[in-house]
Amino acid sequence: MTIHDSPADIAHEIFDLASLLGVLLAQPDAETAIDGMHRVAQIIRDRALVLREIEAKAE
Known part of the structure; x- marks a missing residue:
């Protein structure tokens, strides 16, 4: 992950990452993976924010 990543x-x-989160949530004992799920969700949010900022600059 770098600042030079393209929007694609x-x-x-x-x-x-969203797919990975889906796999983690599908586990029968998902409670044990809760920290991992929160971390993946935070990364998804952060990367989506970067994408939003790139799109805003392009306008």
């Missing part, structure tokens, strides 16, 4: 790279990363 960030979008792919967000999709991959």
Whole structure:
């Protein structure tokens, strides 16, 4: 993850992380993975914010 990522790279990363979060949530004992789920959710939010900022600058 760098400041030079393209919007497409960030979008792919967000999709991959959201998919990982879905896998974590599907586990029968998801409570044990709660810290990991929060961390992945925070990364998704941060990367989406970067993507939003890139789009705002392009306008």
